[in-house]
Amino acid sequence: MEIRDPVHGSIQILDEEIPIISDNFFQRLRNIKQLGFSEYVFPGATHTRFLHSIGVMHIGTNVFDKLFSERLQQPEIIRLKETFKLACLLHDIGHAPLSHATESVMPSLEELNIPSRFLSERDKIVSRQASHEDYTIKSIVDSSFTKSFKQVEDKFGIDRNCIADLIVGSTPDPSYFTVDGVNFFPVLHQLVSSELDCDRMDYLLRDSYFCGVSYGSYDLDWLIDNLEYCEIDGSAYLAMNERAVVTFDDFLLSRFHMFLMVYFHYRSVCLEQLLMKYFKTSEHEYKIPADIEEYLKHDDHYLMKVMRNSENEYAQAIVKNNIPQKIFESFNEEQLKTLKVVEKYLKAENIEYIRCSSAGRLSKYYTSDSNTKQYSMKVLRDVLGSDGPTYSNIDQATDLFHKFSKTHSVNRLHCSLDNLSEEQLKNIMALVHSKG
Numbered sequence: 001m002e003i004r005d006p007v008h009g010s011i012q013i014l015d016e017e018i019p020i021i022s023d024n025f026f027q028r029l030r031n032i033k034q035l036g037f038s039e040y041v042f043p044g045a046t047h048t049r050f051l052h053s054i055g056v057m058h059i060g061t062n063v064f065d066k067l068f069s070e071r072l073q074q075p076e077i078i079r080l081k082e083t084f085k086l087a088c089l090l091h092d093i094g095h096a097p098l099s100h101a102t103e104s105v106m107p108s109l110e111e112l113n114i115p116s117r118f119l120s121e122r123d124k125i126v127s128r129q130a131s132h133e134d135y136t137i138k139s140i141v142d143s144s145f146t147k148s149f150k151q152v153e154d155k156f157g158i159d160r161n162c163i164a165d166l167i168v169g170s171t172p173d174p175s176y177f178t179v180d181g182v183n184f185f186p187v188l189h190q191l192v193s194s195e196l197d198c199d200r201m202d203y204l205l206r207d208s209y210f211c212g213v214s215y216g217s218y219d220l221d222w223l224i225d226n227l228e229y230c231e232i233d234g235s236a237y238l239a240m241n242e243r244a245v246v247t248f249d250d251f252l253l254s255r256f257h258m259f260l261m262v263y264f265h266y267r268s269v270c271l272e273q274l275l276m277k278y279f280k281t282s283e284h285e286y287k288i289p290a291d292i293e294e295y296l297k298h299d300d301h302y303l304m305k306v307m308r309n310s311e312n313e314y315a316q317a318i319v320k321n322n323i324p325q326k327i328f329e330s331f332n333e334e335q336l337k338t339l340k341v342v343e344k345y346l347k348a349e350n351i352e353y354i355r356c357s358s359a360g361r362l363s364k365y366y367t368s369d370s371n372t373k374q375y376s377m378k379v380l381r382d383v384l385g386s387d388g389p390t391y392s393n394i395d396q397a398t399d400l401f402h403k404f405s406k407t408h409s410v411n412r413l414h415c416s417l418d419n420l421s422e423e424q425l426k427n428i429m430a431l432v433h434s435k436g
Contacts, residue, residue, distance in 0.1 A: 003054060007206050011058045016151035020086070021054070024296055025093060025145040029053060031299035032092075035207060036099040037268040040321045042211040049092045055202040060088035063191055063198060063224055076179040082156040083176075084188045087166035088198050093145075094135025094295075096288060097303040101275045103288075106130040111290035114138045117161060118168055130288075135295060137164045143292045166192050183235040186375045190238040195394070196223075196248065196377055204254050207262060215257035218250045230378050230391050239378035245397045252398070260410070264358055270323040270414050273354045278307065278314035285310055324354060324416040328432050331410055339411050342431045346415060349424060354414040 001013040013021060020026060029050035038045045064081050071077045096102035106112075109119075110127040118137045139145050141164050149160055165171035166189050177185035191198050201220060208216025226244030229236040240248060279286065286306050289295055307315035317323065330336040346353045378391040417425060 003051075005051065005055060005058070007202070007209055008055055008058050011054055013054075014152075016155050017086075017089075019148040019151055020089070023145055023148040025139050025143065025148075026050070026053075026090075028296055028299055029092065029095070031301050032095055032097060033300055034203065035211075035262070035268075036300075037271040037318075038211065038262060038265065040271060041265050041267050042213075042262065045207070045211050047206060047210040049095055052202060052206055053089050053092050055206060056091065056198045057085050057089040059201050059220075059224075060085055060191060060198040063227060066224055066227060067187070067229055074179070079156050079158060080177065080179065080184060080188070082152055083158045083162055084166065084191070086152065086158070086163045087188070087192050090136065090140055090163065091167055091192060091199060092132075092136070093139045094132045094137070096132050096135070097298055097300050099272045099275055100132070101272045101279070102303070103129070103131055104276060105279050105286060106132075106135075106288040107290040109134055112138055112292075113142075113290070115141055115161075117172060118164060130290075133167065135292070136167060138292045140164045140167075165189075169193060181234065182231055184229075185235070187229045187236040187238045190375050190377065194238065194375060194377065196238070196240075196251065200251075200255065204251070204258060207258060208254075211262050213258075213261060215261050216254050218254045219247050222247050223251060228380055230380060230389075237375060237378055239380045239391060240394075242379050242381040242397065245379060248394070249398050259358070264356075264410060266326050266329070266356070266412055266414075267321075267323055269356045269412075270326070270354055271318055271321070273356060273414075274314045274318050274323065277354075278310075278312055278318065281314060282310065282312045285312065285315075324414040326412055327415050327417070327428065328413045329410065330412075336409070336411060338432070338434060339413060341434065342413055342428065345427060345431055346413070351415060351420065351424065356412045356414070358410040 001015070001018055003011040003013060005011050027050070030048050032049045033039060033045070034047050034049050034052050035042075035045045061081075064084055065072060068077050068081070072081070096106070106129055108127050109123060109130045112130045112134055114134055114137050116124065118134075118141075141160050146160060149158075152158055153160070159173075159176060162171065162173060162176045165173070166185070169189050171177065171185055174183050174185055177183055177188065190196075193199065201223070204216035204218065205220065208214060223240075223244060226241040226247070228239045228241060230239045231237075286303065288298060304319070308319050310316070328339050328342050330339045343353070343355060377394040379394055379397040380389045380391050382389050415428075420428070
């Protein structure tokens with residue numbers, strides 16, 4: 001089967017993969033918009049996670065073929081390729097409607113009852129709220145969706161649990177990913193989820209295209225052409241040739257600019273906060289079910305219908321795209337001081353407000369996630385007189401990660417001014433124009 005994609009052109013789908021794409025679990029993604037509320041700002045941003053997921057698999061196929069170009073006929077490599085392709089395709093299969101904010105009304109992980117293989121030691125002791133990743137795992141390994149894998153299992157000998165492992169980032173079965181003594185799990189997981197993964201490679205170009213902006217453009221072909229893997233202590237890790245570091249910087253800049261101009265647009269982010277307020281003030285109107293089969297009904301249209309029929313003020317504000325006014329925005333430490341003074345006044349006056357912050361949103365690289373640190377991408381360079389290429393961690397070749405995290409924090413305050421007294425409005429205006 002061939003799919004015509006406006007971003008990548010022709011995408012080939014294997015006959016054995018058609019039952020997976022045709023299944024209701026994957027078809028549900030047709031009704032989950034990639035950018036949630038961004039459509040309210042960029043009317044062209046109606047593209048869905050359905051086509052994005054296919055695009056991620058397409059890029060993943062091209063990257064895999066580059067990394068294993070001389071071994072593509074090897075049976076073990078063919079099995080790994082299909083496992084990896086399906087991890088790329090299904091990475092978003094459990095995504096919740098409209099926004100990540102919807103995860104706040106998901107059930108406990110215990111109620112979802114995913115197989116213990118995918119539970120951390122802490123999860124086995126202390127129950128937490130389920131996430132969309134948990135729904136992804138449940139869909140792949142423990143639902144009616146599993147019947148659609150029969151053809152790929154029969155032809156390629158894949159294990160659905162190992163598809164899920166690549167998405168989770170750990171595996172109890174490294175032998176499945178080991179070929180000729182090398183464990184390829186780290187590099188394949190990095191390509192599913194890391195600072196340079198196939199997900200980001202697709203959505204930057206796709207979101208830029210459908211939003212009608214140019215911020216997400218970068219040289220995808222050159223980036224892929226310069227990707228490699230390096231072996232360290234019997235495991236393979238993602239690496240790039242040093243000549244592509246500037247292109248990687250361009251990729252990071254594209255992501256940063258898309259973040260500021262699209263993903264963190266004040267209107268769409270404020271709508272997400274209104275959605276959170278709706279969930280908190282109408283606990284019985286909408287809940288994500290623990291039954292994975294029942295979850296199939298829950299897409300953007302389902303949730304929007306619930307809110308259209310609701311009398312909740314926040315639900316109606318979302319439906320009407322009516323957000324409280326943005327009263328202050330900070331981009332540096334000095335402005336942040338002023339924002340905190342304004343926020344303190346709003347609290348003291350018991351005035352309802354919304355604060356939006358970019359902290360923690362821009363990059364996984366800033367987190368303490370163990371998998372991210374363990375699988376840090378490498379940069380390879382040829383040094384005259386050495387026995388072979390040398391490698392270093394990517395953060396030794398570019399400091400854009402840290403520059404972004406420290407100097408480009410954005411914070412906003414939103415507040416409805418309609419119900420304020422003249423004195424309150426006057427005081428807020430005075431504080432906004434003060435220097436903190």
